[in-house]
Amino acid sequence: MTRTQHxxxxxxxxxxxxxVAEINENFTILDEGVPESRTTLMEVTTAAQSAAVELxxxxxxxxxxxxxxxxxxxxxxxSSSNYxxxxxxxxxxxxxARFSMSSYGTSWTSATASFASVTPNSNYGSLAASExxxxxxxxxxxxxxxxxxxxDFWKPDTAFTSxxxxxxxxxxxxxxxxxxxxxxxxxAKFKILGVK
Amino acid sequence: MRIDVLVCRPDGTQEFESREIExxxxxxxxxxxx
Numbered sequence: 001m002t003r004t005q006h007x008x009x010x011x012x013x014x015x016x017x018x019x020v021a022e023i024n025e026n027f028t029i030l031d032e033g034v035p036e037s038r039t040t041l042m043e044v045t046t047a048a049q050s051a052a053v054e055l056x057x058x059x060x061x062x063x064x065x066x067x068x069x070x071x072x073x074x075x076x077x078x079s080s081s082n083y084x085x086x087x088x089x090x091x092x093x094x095x096x097a098r099f100s101m102s103s104y105g106t107s108w109t110s111a112t113a114s115f116a117s118v119t120p121n122s123n124y125g126s127l128a129a130s131e132x133x134x135x136x137x138x139x140x141x142x143x144x145x146x147x148x149x150x151x152d153f154w155k156p157d158t159a160f161t162s163x164x165x166x167x168x169x170x171x172x173x174x175x176x177x178x179x180x181x182x183x184x185x186x187x188a189k190f191k192i193l194g195v196k
Numbered sequence: 197m198r199i200d201v202l203v204c205r206p207d208g209t210q211e212f213e214s215r216e217i218e219x220x221x222x223x224x225x226x227x228x229x230x
Binding site: 052053174 | 203
């Protein structure tokens with residue numbers, strides 16, 4: 001049994017319409033199941049269509065935490081199959097660290113598409129979660145298959161070798177579609193959690 | 197190119213900021229087996 005099945009998370013097929021209520025239900029289930037060492041620092045539901053979303057963490061005190069966790073459910077990314085859809089930037093457009101996310105084998109052409117998958121071999125689903133931490137003076141990203149989404153969901157890019165001495169050096173996280181014509185539509189939800 | 201970035205803050209505020217960002221054309225990637 002996968003973690004997704006164990007938790008009873010909502011899952012969708014390509015033909016299902018995805019509702020914000022179902023997204024919120026998944027987040028509620030996760031909130032009830034997470035260890036107490038996780039603290040929600042920021043929760044955002046985007047209200048407008050955009051090619052790029054930036055989470056401004058500059059007012060948050062990250063020093064008490066060992067890891068920074070990003071949970072997200074994003075809908076409406078448009079792409080042909082097998083393309084890198086969007087990139088995650090830390091600390092802004094100059095990309096002190098950068099990761100790519102990719103779609104495999106499925107065309108995402110409707111507003112029901114998500115780039116996180118809870119269904120193996122499908123790119124339609126609910127949540128993705130990644131954690132950032134500093135180890136040996138380098139920023140690392142964890143892509144544990146906690147929600148059994150597609151492997152290689154985040155791919156370290158060349159800037160992955162950036163030097164970080166503390167997690168608090170992360171000031172903002174940006175999710176940017178990789179090409180004109182792609183966008184991250186309304187219905188996206190992001191959560192930032194601190195993990196002690 | 198210049199795009200509008202939706203900036204979200206912990207206090208719940210959201211606003212668009214116009215930024216000059218270098219976008220890349222997506223390149224096909226090899227799909228995993230299965």
